[in-house]
Amino acid sequence: MLSFVFRRLLYVIPIALAVAAVCFSLVHLAPGDPLTAVIPPDAPQEVVAAITRAYGMDRPLVVQFGSWLGRAVQGDLGVSVATGRPVLIDIQRALGNTLLLASAAAVLGFGIGILLGVVAAVHIGGPIDRVATAIAITGVSIPHYWLGLLLVVVFSVYLDWLPSMGAASGGSANWGWNWDSLRYLVLPAVTMSFIPMGIVTRTVRAAVAEILHSEFVMALRAKGMGSARIALHVGKNAAPTIMAVMGLQFGYLLGGSILVETVFSWPGTGYLLNTAIFQRDIPLLQGVILVLAMFFVGLNLLVDLLQSFADPRIRRG
């Protein structure tokens, strides 16, 4: 088991390096000058040159990449071009907010998804299954920024029940475990939960239905085992597939949806990414992409390890 963990950890290194290289070069391939956000277009040549020098952007790209990577490894993601704040501080704040939103959306989406999936699998082919499947397909297909806008129009503008934007009254620093703050979470979390709900429903339905019809379940039934204990066996066998999917979905949620967070002005990583793109704030952009990508890598690793605990066959493969 230890060697499996070690091997999986080793794989992370080349993946992380490739991720860093890709995110650095993609950002620099995008059109526009990296200092557009800070230098007015009619700035004299010498001012442009001086500022480019001051930000270290006059050096060859390879050198810039090397020094960026060197500092990133030590946990220093540089300083935002636009604000001068350390990138890491901005990312930490945003990650906290996104984690909150992602967790709420995951609880909602995974909870409803598993429930619907199991119900559909048990009643496969029947009207309950069709309804559950229809809900799942709607969840996956609906453009979630549109859904967000719709929810805002209904619940904020017309009914005036819930706030339309922001993370808490007076900013996310004032967030607390009370209804006054939780109100802000409702609409974005519901919006974000739709896609994982749909995907988890479909995955659970397929996995559970398949196992329910497998021979060992029939054997268990024939042995006269109670349905609660059968359910335990079914759950254990379906878990690896479902966990893999939920892990990926949670990764997506953690990435923070640019669209949903922008629609709700939710100060998370998606919103931060949006700001960085609009301001062409390259250090911030690189930092956010790198951290999110590493989250994905880490989450995949975690899911792999959990799967191998649940199903020892994977370790041997």
Added chain:
Amino acid sequence: MRSSSHHSGAAVAESDSVRTPPFLRLVAAGLLILMMPLAATANGGTIRIGMTASDIPLTSGAPNSGFEGVRFTGMTLYDALVSWDLSQADQPAPLVPQLAESWSVSEEDPRVWTFNLRQGVEFHDGSPFNADAVVFNFDKVFDEASPQFDARQAAQVVARLPAYESIRKVDEYTVEITTKTPDSMLINQLPFMFFSSPAHWEALGRDWGAFEQDPSGTGPFRLSSLEPREQAVLVPNANYWDESRMAQAERIVLVPIPEATTRANALLSGQVDWIENPPADTLPMLESRGFQITSNGYPHLWPWQFSFLEDSPWLDRNVRHAANLAVNREEIQVLLAGNMVPAQGLLLPGDPAFGNPDFTIEYDPEQAMALLAESGFGPDNPVEATILISTSGSGQMQPQEMNELIQQQLSQVGIEVEFEVLVWESLFDNWRQGAEHSGSRGAHATNITFATHDPFAAIIRFLDTNSAPPNSLNWGYYSNSEVDALIADLRETFDAEENLSVYRQLHEAIVEDAPYLFVGHDTGPRAMAPGVAGFVQAQSWFQDLTPVHMAD
């Protein structure tokens, strides 16, 4: 969030009063009551403003986020030597003295300007504003060797003060600024130079990052708290020097909401009281629900900037005039739900420098066709041109729809245009590269909007022969000796009346030569809750927040 130094000042005052004899306290209280209408004039209320920026603009004295930054964290927290009078809606905002009470230009050496500073002005931290503070701030952005040099502030300010060369303290309340060449336009550039407190910067350990969280200027508002990307809270500066501009609201909360629909929803659901630039299609609905919509033309131009390279059809003045006569600006105004002032030149029609050009820009397709025929063009031989456009971008209004409508209108007189659509960032970067650059893809005009609040911004950077790439933004390599001579004349004319007269001639010459397709000026719509009172929308990129408050 405020510095402890500020509170400690209040604490000292309180402990003093404990030792004061009772009758003196009574007298003091009486005096305070008498002074109240002067000092604490706040009518009250909190105004929450949804900005289009995606972050709180920098607060240390050189805001980013373009003119929106200058509007919200520049002119609120800070003052300049000279600024605009934004109290009137019916004329383009004129320049007025602010921290400088008066100034003069040396007759022996017209590069040297003497500024007499206002006395008795204090920064928010209580330290005095004086000549040392002025020199400190110019060095902050212009002198890389000074300890207070800040590259981020320099990036915002230096390009806006191209005339500046050096500064010298003459005495406690007098400074001398020298320009690179004799240049009357220094005065137009000074509103962008704000003054941060040197004492407060020292107190914060010479750290501009800390100053950002806890700034100190001389402006009518103080920063009470700052949550990056979420909100900034401004409160009145009770010691502001200009009694006619005491802040009336108790708090102004700035909230960045870059997404236009989210901004409108935030207003509709009562989370903000005021939004900048609401989406055009929400205006009728907002109005019908009782929200106030304000708008006013301001110094902004939506043009096509023509190329004057050899292959450009716009080299022929008849063709330029014909295009200007073929555009039906009223149709475009309808397309924009009224949110455009039809252009009759580079400047707003009511600008004192507009003048009386011989060429009248109006919709006259017959005249356009006659001019084209004169130059040998006709239905069988149309003018053909390619235009660089974007589908979005800061200040671009609704570029795609507007360009497509113009394309149809021009086609009716025999001018056939095609578009090269670029990403906004690429279009913007190409502005400086010029028409000759491969990034221009051989296009004959570019469609980028700009500010026209002073002669440099409106004209010199685009139309002076010396502004050709890579020096500045004369994208099309326009060169006109009459315009160049008038620009030179304008730079060296220091008398305000005469200066205006030269500026007027310059504008007339430009309208007559038509190096642009002049289309329209934006009107900067804003939407506000019914309770917001006191706002006067000036004909400017900038607005005064001091009279704004919540009506009872």
